[in-house]
């Protein structure tokens with residue numbers, strides 16, 4: 623039998639993983655039909671999300687016992703601060719959202735739920751619990767970019783207002799960050815006993831479901847703001 627690895631986490635919550643990675647938000651983003659207000663709401667909330675996500679990698683650094691683990695956490699933090707957040711602020715400006723407006727954005731409840739779930743899971747558990755709680759984010763978005771590119775209805779280039787968003791997550795740098803997270807988790811899952819696998823599978827499923835809510839809230843802005 624193959625040793626347990628990241629794919630097992632996805633398989634254990636197959637339907638939830640599919641609901642997240644093939645969400646209506648992504649289908650509409652892929653063919654360019656997503657309402658602009660939904661995307662702007664997403665961008666503003668994602669700014670708040672990314673700040674907590676960076677804090678979660680800082681927590682991973684704090685919880686590291688080895689230089690290798692510390693470096694892995696540092697890579698994650700750098701990917702968010704230097705790659706995603708820098709681009710995010712620039713990108714929001716292009717969508718008419720200034721940095722000042724981002725800082726003023728009230729946090730929607732699904733943003734609070736997801737980010738605090740990750741931070742709490744990381745504080746209560748060990749480094750593996752924390753990386754598994756983060757996995758739907760970094761690995762999920764890398765797989766989402768691949769999924770979008772594989773769909774026949776996807777429109778790329780100037781005809782799709784969301785083309786640059788797809789470009790960010792298909793980029794070599796982002797894909798490499800996701801691969802390094804997969805490798806780290808795969809190595810930690812080898813030889814894990816079944817009850818421990820069940821625990822982390824539960825964390826993975828919960829984080830995946832919270833990602834789905836993060837897409838869904840953008841269609842129901844008034845319900846959450």
Ligand SMILES: Cc1ncc(CO)c(N)n1
Pocket residue numbers: 668671672706758759760763833836
């Ligand atoms: C909500 C969310 N999940 C994952 C990512 C990818 O880092 C992101 N930017 N936002």
